Amino acid sequence: MERNNSHKMIGIFNDSYPPIIDGVAMTAQNYAEGLYRRQIPVCVVTPKAPDYQIVEPYPVFRYSSLPLIRRKPYRIGLPDIDLAFQDTLERIPFGLVHAHCPFTSGHLALRIAREQKIPLVATFHSKYRDDFEQAVGSRKVADLMVREIMHFYEKADEVWIPQASVEETIREYGFRGEVIVMENGSDMKPVTDAAEFKIRARQSLHIPSDEIVLLFVGQHIREKNPFMILDALATLKDRMKFRMFFIGTGYAADELKMYADMLGLTPFVHFCGVIYDRQKLQQYYAAAHLFLFPSIYDNAPLVVREAAAMHTPPVLLKGSTASEIITHNENGFLSENSVQDFADTIISALADQNLLNAVAEKASRTVSVSWDTIVDKVYERYCAIM
Numbered sequence: 001m002e003r004n005n006s007h008k009m010i011g012i013f014n015d016s017y018p019p020i021i022d023g024v025a026m027t028a029q030n031y032a033e034g035l036y037r038r039q040i041p042v043c044v045v046t047p048k049a050p051d052y053q054i055v056e057p058y059p060v061f062r063y064s065s066l067p068l069i070r071r072k073p074y075r076i077g078l079p080d081i082d083l084a085f086q087d088t089l090e091r092i093p094f095g096l097v098h099a100h101c102p103f104t105s106g107h108l109a110l111r112i113a114r115e116q117k118i119p120l121v122a123t124f125h126s127k128y129r130d131d132f133e134q135a136v137g138s139r140k141v142a143d144l145m146v147r148e149i150m151h152f153y154e155k156a157d158e159v160w161i162p163q164a165s166v167e168e169t170i171r172e173y174g175f176r177g178e179v180i181v182m183e184n185g186s187d188m189k190p191v192t193d194a195a196e197f198k199i200r201a202r203q204s205l206h207i208p209s210d211e212i213v214l215l216f217v218g219q220h221i222r223e224k225n226p227f228m229i230l231d232a233l234a235t236l237k238d239r240m241k242f243r244m245f246f247i248g249t250g251y252a253a254d255e256l257k258m259y260a261d262m263l264g265l266t267p268f269v270h271f272c273g274v275i276y277d278r279q280k281l282q283q284y285y286a287a288a289h290l291f292l293f294p295s296i297y298d299n300a301p302l303v304v305r306e307a308a309a310m311h312t313p314p315v316l317l318k319g320s321t322a323s324e325i326i327t328h329n330e331n332g333f334l335s336e337n338s339v340q341d342f343a344d345t346i347i348s349a350l351a352d353q354n355l356l357n358a359v360a361e362k363a364s365r366t367v368s369v370s371w372d373t374i375v376d377k378v379y380e381r382y383c384a385i386m
Contacts, residue, residue: 008095010035010042010382011112013105017046017060020073021248021274022219023302024125027162027184028100032058034375043092045105047077061088070135070251077104094118096386100125102152110155119385122156123182124170127321130223130297150174158385162300165324169299182378185371186305188282190364194311201286212242212350215288215312217281220250223297225317227259232292232343234263239347244269244292245284285310289356290349294335294342296320308332308367311360315345329355331363 012032016025028044035042036058043058047065054060064082065075079085089112097113098121099106106122113120128149132142150173153159159175160182161167167179191197199209207213214233218224226246233244246256246269253271260269275281285291291307291314299321304314314332316323326332335345349356 008041008093008118010040011045011092011094011097011109012042012100013045013097013109014100015047015077015103015105016074016101017044017049019049019051019276020075021276023184023298023300024100026187026302027123027125030185030187030371031098031375031378032056034371035379038375038379040379041095045089045108047075047104049073049075061085072251073249079104079108090115096121096382098123098382099156102128102149106152110152113157119157120155121158121160121382121385122153123160123162124153124166124175124179125162125299127169127223127297127299129173134221134223146173153177158381163321163324165321166299169321180381182381183369183374184300184302184305185369185374186302186309187278187371188285188306188309188368189370190309190368191286191311194286194360194364198286198311201283204283205287207243207287212240213288214242214244214290214292214346215247215284215307216245216292217247217284217303217306218293218295218298218301220246220248220253220256222252224293224295225297226252226256228294228339228342229292230256230260230263230265230269231339232346233265233268235340235343236346237265237268240350242268245272245288246270247272247275247281247284249274281306282310285312288312290315290333290346292346293322294337295322296337298322304332305368308363311364313349313356313359313363314367315342315349317342325367329359331359331366333359 012028014028016022032042032044044060048062063077063079063085065077068074068076094116096119097109099109100123129142129146132145133139153175159179161179162184164181257271285307291312293314294317301322316326317337318334328334333345333349335342
């Protein structure tokens with residue numbers, strides 16, 4: 001293998017990429033954008049999406065795909081039938097490939113690494129067992145599928161995790177090799193005059209200044225526990241005036257809307273769908289008093305960092321992987337895994353404005369990390385590997 005691969009392409013491989021939005025897709029996009037800004041040759045390899053329009057200044061190579069049943073809006077990639085794509089890919093002189101998932105795009109990265117004799121980095125982002133069990137309805141089958149993806153990670157030259165506590169999950173899945181912590185960042189930079197910025201955000205969204213605003217951003221899937229938010233709000237609707245925004249989509253989106261209606265929450269809850277405009281999304285983060293995220297599924301959710309950058313502290317569950325970076329009443333709020341305690345934590349957080357302001361300010365300093373800082377570390381590590 002050549003010692004100097006600085007002139008060769010860095011390949012970012014993932015099964016989701018905008019216009020499909022999730023935390024891993026945003027991570028892959030920020031890696032690519034950060035490397036491109038540093039004038040480092042970079043490309044993205046990902047399945048085709050029907051609503052995709054070319055906007056990136058760097059190449060995005062897309063291969064044939066079909067809708068993934070029951071997992072809207074995700075796609076299943078079919079690179080083996082896409083001969084034009086295969087021909088294009090084989091002509092690219094890669095210096096390193098980085099797989100952000102262990103599925104179709106990950107195996108493409110592995111194949112290229114072996115053919116071109118270059119390093120493969122693989123990041124373990126997600127609690128795949130939960131996804132598998134939801135999809136197939138069998139814990140035993142899910143365990144077998146987890147075992148298969150661990151074989152993929154065992155073939156990588158380096159395995160990265162986005163947060164130290166994620167090591168517990170990958171060890172539970174059976175991985176025994178070394179792991180390196182490479183944190184995620186946020187493209188939303190902390191604002192200097194948060195109070196004024198929040199006022200302007202509310203005005204832009206036509207939200208009264210005296211109204212409590214609560215927010216969830218993420219996939220509308222059962223694994224992220226959004227139904228717990230609705231159950232908690234149902235206990236609060238007679239105790240305070242609030243407006244709750246759900247931003248995103250997913251297989252449980254319709255079910256979530258129906259459940260909100262059944263609980264009598266329709267006047268209080270607004271489903272906004274996916275918001276692609278990052279400035280608009282930033283306004284929702286800034287307008288909110290609290291970011292509600294009772295997920296035990298997520299490893300290192302970007303949305304918590306994004307909310308923190310806008311001085312909006314999270315309410316998370318104690319013991320969740322996502323809560324590793326949060327200290328209760330210091331840079332966020334932690335609840336027991338119960339509807340009543342989640343509701344009580346919301347009430348307690350909102351009851352003391354001075355505490356809420358102090359927690360919000362510290363969250364912006366300690367939870368939010370810029371992607372520029374992260375990408376510097378990423379490229380430094382790439383160079384060391386190459």
